[in-house]
Amino acid sequence: MIAEFGLAALWFAAALAALQMAAGWLALRPQGAGMAAVVRPIAVVQGLLAAIAFAALIAVFCRTDLSVKLVAENSHSMKPLLYKFAGAWGNHEGSMLLWVTVMGIAGGFVALVERRLPEPTVLATLAAQAFVSLGFYVFLLFASNPFARLVPAPPEGNGLNPLLQDPGLAFHPPTLYFGYVGLSVAFSFAVGALLTREVGPAFARAMRPWVLGAWIFLTLGITAGSFWAYYELGWGGWWFWDPVENASLMPWLAATALLHSSSVLAARNALRAWTVMLGVVAFSMSMVGTFLVRSGILTSVHAFAVDPTRGTFILALLAINIGGALALFAMRAGTVTEGERFSVSSREAALVFNNVMLSCVLGIVLVGTLYPLFAESLGAKVSVGPPYFNPMSAVFVIPMLMVLAVGPLLRWRRDAFGRVAKRLLAPWFVALGVGAVLVGRGGIGLLPLAGMALGAGVIVASVLPLAERNLRRTPLPVWGMVTAHFGVGVALIGMGSDSAFTIEKLVAARVGETVAAGPWQIRLAQVEPIAGPNWTAFEAQLQARYGGGGTVTLKPQARSFWAPPQQTSESALHTRWNGQLYTVLGEQTDDGRWQLRLWWKPFVMLIWWGGALIALGGLLALIGRVLADLKRIAARHKIAYRRERQGR
């Protein structure tokens, strides 16, 4: 009954999306002005209905209603409740439903709060949002109904992929989806602004909180995903240039560029056409990413939902949405004036440089991700990995980091490089000093060296914008920028340190044997079988001593799940202030020894701390922007109230 209720809500939501699109479109015409009043309420109700449908799906998963096909295929009555809950979106249909739900709620939110833009632009934006949603509703209802029944109901479900049974991963996909879908609002704003030719600072200010919010979620999602891959896959690596990782990186790069260019548009009324295009591109990259993951066209460890028919459907949606928006851009952008001019030595110019570099990296990642596909159509199978991505992206990232140090110190419009050059002495000095020390130690590759030296420089440079400010009166967005740039430096040092200083040991050890890994002495004390709710495992007890210090115990496991049958390794980690010990238990050899993989990774945690700082910076900026908006609204109300009293 709950499933049918959810399905009905989904149908109603789809119908309302169609209505919202038509009414928004008609309201833009003189004869349809009467429609203007209904668009916003429809958007709100559509969002609510989508949320109800999603709630119904969560309910059938939590109750393990096996007569629902999706539940039977992806859940299991023995599964812990958290994973029953998270199982609702750990599959194709559920994640698509989550997608339209977030889109619907976001659209409803725009309808409720957006008052700065001219009304026609808001209506066009909501129509565009409904248009995109409608495509996904049709996809859900006709090609991937999450509420389809299974007759007869099976006695037990299939279970969830054990790799996905992890608390981090339960919340990783929704975080990314919030990011992807948040960008849909930027996309709709861009389309709305193009339709009504209202590309200006007001458009940038309206779009910016959405871009910021989406960017925060993407940053968190990518950081968490990287950490998940690091400790769950048991390979000791944190980024694999896997197509699915790239699929989340590409929207992030576009959103980062958009974030910076919309600042220019909001503050200086420049970069109009470019910002609009990035608005289109950012969400396009999200959809392309989803398509690549869901269609299984690029096979990878992530492709747990491989299905070509659905791939074709999503491709059609992509072609209509992105193709339509880009065609609109091509037709209309020519009439969008370029806006204010600026000098080469200005903050605008630095941000333009940042945008160009980010776009180049985006291009590199896109080409690298799609190249195997391209090569395949020419009859060759290849895979593209770190030897391509690392140096190619470094070519653009390194100059960008240098400009990152300068940009925030430059004034808008026109500035003298001489003025800032002196202030940059400190970061240069630190970067060169760190570089010299590392080269002195020897045995370090070029990229880790550049990463750590530049990271140190960026950290120093990032706080310079605060130097001449009264800290109490420094606006939150400036704190946000400083925090985020600081985080970039921190993450860089972590990446460099991990790749330069990691010590790896692969051994087969007897129980009682002691193995050295870098500064650690690790004793395999015992291995014993243990049982979990839906798995059994061998658990090793490792007694590790750092230098002459005390003993810590790590318990890595080799787990066997029975629904579905699969082996996973649960790594055990011990974190110190200066790094992380990473241990994995492998199989038993025939002579009774146990395979152990041990890594000592100095300062590796900085990678994710940096990512978290970047997201925190975004959050500070977002809070700052929203508070400023609220203040402005309050002030306007006050003025209106006074006028009213004076009028009486």
Add this chain to the structure above:
Amino acid sequence: MSDPLNKSARWALWLPLGLFGVFVALVALGLLRPASRDVPSAMIGKPMPDFALAPVVAGHPGLAKADLTDGNPRLVNVFASWCVPCAVEAPQLAQLKAAGAEIDGVAIRDRGEDVAAFLARNGDPFTRIGDDRVSAVQLAIGSAGVPETFVVDGKGTIRYQHIGDIRPEDAPMLLEKLAEAGR
């Protein structure tokens, strides 16, 4: 305010749409093409590289390029004692051996005692076994993992590369390729 973009720059605005069109066409092609999981080898038709590997276990001589150019076609099996699928394909190798195939081995990143234990446990179809401690030969012949099996003709030219373990249904195909290499 500056002027609207001049005419020469206008065409550039269609560029993103054009690029996207190329992307869609490419992906549509990829989707419509039936999915194939076999990776065609780039090594087919190439001569084996020059190499000489030391023996790894007693009773089996090492393996060198010269052994592969004696006029007889053979299978070269890239394996390791630590590789589980290698144990899985052992019955198929035995079957190929029984059908008259000559099989040489390349042991990857392995130790003599481990290889001997592996052969004792899973059977020993090999004539020669070369010791490839650092995967040098493995990389030179374009093998990315274990197990892999190469069909090499009597002149030392690679005729076929089988990636992954030999399933029971693959054995006749390999015999066929071997016969072809002998013609």
